[in-house]
Amino acid sequence: MHITGKLEVEVDINCHGDIFHEIFSTRPHDVSTMSPENIHGCDVHDGECGKPGAIIFWNYTLDGKKCVAKELVEAVDEEKKMVRFKIIEGDLLKEFKSFTLVVQVIPKDNITGVRWTAEFEKVHDEGHYPTKLIDFCIAVTKDIEAYQID
Template sequence: MGITGKLEVEVDIKSCGDMFHELFGKKPHHVSNITPSKIHGCDVHEGEFGKPGSIINWDYTLDGKKCVAKEIIEELDEKKRYVKFKIIEGDLLNEFKSLTVTIHVISKGATTGVKWIAEFEKIADDGPYPTKLLDFCTAITKDIEAHHLKAY
């Protein structure tokens, strides 16, 4: 059994939390329009956007390398505003035996917290932790916030 863990990062944003949740919960294919240098495409492989059990393909650039990921939507909770994706294929599984990514939007009064949670099991004990992935998620969050603040 490899090393398992959970890393979290929370980014405070000034844009609407409902919009952010809807973007990843129901309209992830719009993310590539907002942050095209990071996310190049997102499409449904099986099922439909916004439905648990659906499988989504992502094309993205992480740490200067073009990558792909296939994820299943494990959970989607509108009231709690979170979405949980499990990576089932792709470049990230070269370093991790298992990896799930959860996006949880938290109201904080004048701001909104966007919490990214990576739960993982490493393939090799001396392998990397998913810190580059969380840095990537933080950068996407800031790009989305800047886009929406500029638009409104």
């Protein structure tokens, strides 16, 4: 038996949604400046930022542990303000057979929503779900919001 799942969270922010989307679609290297406690580096290893097929390498800290992830940009939808990343190497794949992270900007009346969706298949049925990663995404979102307002 394999356990697959989907965790989703929406965070309301007070910064322009187009800028937030642009950061993850075409300027991911800027995230380490905006959230230095969480993201320590980001390099594009192959392809072009903002285009499907790009390979991005991240250095980050999750739950006090230094981690790495190599992600394939599967989709960038400018109309829906969405970017879909598939983890192809790194620490998350020790616990998850597959892991995809989607970030989407949701326009609202006076604020902007940022929806993070983690889709995963666990390697083993026991063990935790990626709630710490969702908490991490919330923290990065709030850091970007604070950086953009200042």
